[in-house]
Amino acid sequence: xSRSPSIPDRPRLDLDPEMSPEERLEAxxxxxxxxxxxxxxxDDQLDVAEDRRDDFRExxxxxxxxxxxxxxxxxxxxxxxxxxxxxxVVKQHGTNQEILTEVAPQxxxxxxxxxxxxxNDSFSIQTTLSAETDxxxxxxxxxxxxxxxxxxxxxxxxQIREVREAVELPLLDADQFDEVGIEPPTGVLLHGPPGTxxxxxxxxxxxxxxxxxxxxAGSELVRKFIxxxxxxxxxxxxxxxxxxxxxxxxxxIDAVASTRTESKTSGDAEVQRTMMQLLxxxxxxDDRGDICIVAATNRFDMxxxxxxxxxxFDRLIDVPKPDEVGRDxxxxxxxxxxxxxxxxxxxxxxxETDDLSGAEIESLTTEAGMFAIRDERTExxxxxxxxxxxxxxxxxxATEPVAFQ
Ligand code: ATP
Numbered sequence: 488x489s490r491s492p493s494i495p496d497r498p499r500l501d502l503d504p505e506m507s508p509e510e511r512l513e514a515x516x517x518x519x520x521x522x523x524x525x526x527x528x529x530d531d532q533l534d535v536a537e538d539r540r541d542d543f544r545e546x547x548x549x550x551x552x553x554x555x556x557x558x559x560x561x562x563x564x565x566x567x568x569x570x571x572x573x574x575x576v577v578k579q580h581g582t583n584q585e586i587l588t589e590v591a592p593q594x595x596x597x598x599x600x601x602x603x604x605x606x607n608d609s610f611s612i613q614t615t616l617s618a619e620t621d622x623x624x625x626x627x628x629x630x631x632x633x634x635x636x637x638x639x640x641x642x643x644x645x646q647i648r649e650v651r652e653a654v655e656l657p658l659l660d661a662d663q664f665d666e667v668g669i670e671p672p673t674g675v676l677l678h679g680p681p682g683t684x685x686x687x688x689x690x691x692x693x694x695x696x697x698x699x700x701x702x703x704a705g706s707e708l709v710r711k712f713i714x715x716x717x718x719x720x721x722x723x724x725x726x727x728x729x730x731x732x733x734x735x736x737x738x739x740i741d742a743v744a745s746t747r748t749e750s751k752t753s754g755d756a757e758v759q760r761t762m763m764q765l766l767x768x769x770x771x772x773d774d775r776g777d778i779c780i781v782a783a784t785n786r787f788d789m790x791x792x793x794x795x796x797x798x799x800f801d802r803l804i805d806v807p808k809p810d811e812v813g814r815d816x817x818x819x820x821x822x823x824x825x826x827x828x829x830x831x832x833x834x835x836x837x838x839e840t841d842d843l844s845g846a847e848i849e850s851l852t853t854e855a856g857m858f859a860i861r862d863e864r865t866e867x868x869x870x871x872x873x874x875x876x877x878x879x880x881x882x883x884x885a886t887e888p889v890a891f892q
Contacts, residue, residue: 642813679806682846716761732777
């Protein structure tokens with residue numbers, strides 16, 4: 488912290504009694520100028536001092552808050568077991584001790600068995616926690632009517648037909664399966680490279696059947712919600728039952744259902760528990776009502792075969808990268824709302840974009856639009872698409888791993 492600046496000396500005036508009136512006047516004038524200068528200097532110093540005082544005040548506030556936080560003791564997390572007239576029975580997490588405790592009247596009315604609460608050292612309930620619902624909400628995405636229809640998906644006619652048979656038919660016309668005497672598939676697994684439309688297919692079938700779309704990412708289950716995977720899988724199925732008809736979509740299922748590894752780290756054990764819970768839920772799903780389970784993976788080769796047994800993910804649908812005709816259609820779909828110049832030729836673009844996925848074609852069309860905007864045009868031309876393609880291919884080759892000899 489800088490030191491305070493020194494205060495200027497007080498100006499003094501010694502008048503010689505021998506001075507003529509003119510000399511006196513001149514001396515007084517000079518003294519006045521000196522006083523004005525010192526005054527201005529003091530004003531500046533006052534401003535600086537006031538700024539520093541504000542800074543110190545903020546610092547004091549911050550330290551007081553920190554001190555307050557350090558002084559309050561931590562609270563324990565517990566679950567309400569029973570609300571009685573004599574008090575509330577809670578079970579403390581970790582120790583599993585059951586305690587009959589008191590609770591403020593305003594909280595008493597709000598509490599229900601199963602609520603999570605924070606208790607202090609003497610186990611009195613301080614507050615209720617909504618963290619579980621938060622974790623549930625964070626881990627799962629719910630859409631009541633997804634904004635995707637089959638018409639938005641290009642080049643996947645066979646896959647659309649298969650998804651309709653495996654998901655749409657059992658939801659809309661379950662009797663047909665009873666009449667024929669066969670079980671509808673329990674789970675549908677979409678597998679194929681990234682960005683090929685697997686999520687779109689699942690959302691479109693939810694839209695078509697008026698079902699709630701509930702998405703959970705396998706990778707998040709094991710990365711973000713460590714220790715909660717199995718419980719969240721249970722919650723996922725409960726949530727689906729509350730929202731029937733529903734489609735449960737588990738993206739990146741390989742994260743929870745990879746071939747067992749040899750190592751026995753706690754992370755692996757957690758993944759195993761999550762997968763076992765998933766299998767349990769699926770196995771106990773005979774009377775499944777109006778719920779369909781769809782999963783997706785880019786790593787079919789890594790999947791534990793246990794999840795592919797009959798009664799689990801028993802319908803496999805391969806979703807490949809689009810062929811030339813498919814790419815042409817995907818270009819048309821993603822340029823529906825764009826102003827295009829007459830020279831744009833999707834057939835030619837489809838021929839030049841071998842190996843691009845649907846997602847890459849979508850970003851190529853956006854990139855082409857950006858080139859037009861940069862050029863201050865409102866119409867997108869064929870040259871913009873070609874430039875966008877060159878950029879996307881360059882970006883890709885720049886991110887490709889370098890092979891060391
Ligand atoms: P990932 O395996 O990476 O999760 P995915 O196969 O689930 O990918 P989607 O999320 O369905 O891919 O697709 C991403 C985006 O790419 C979509 O929002 C869509 O705009 C576009 N897209 C992909 N495939 C197609 C397609 N066949 N037709 C139209 N658009 C597509």
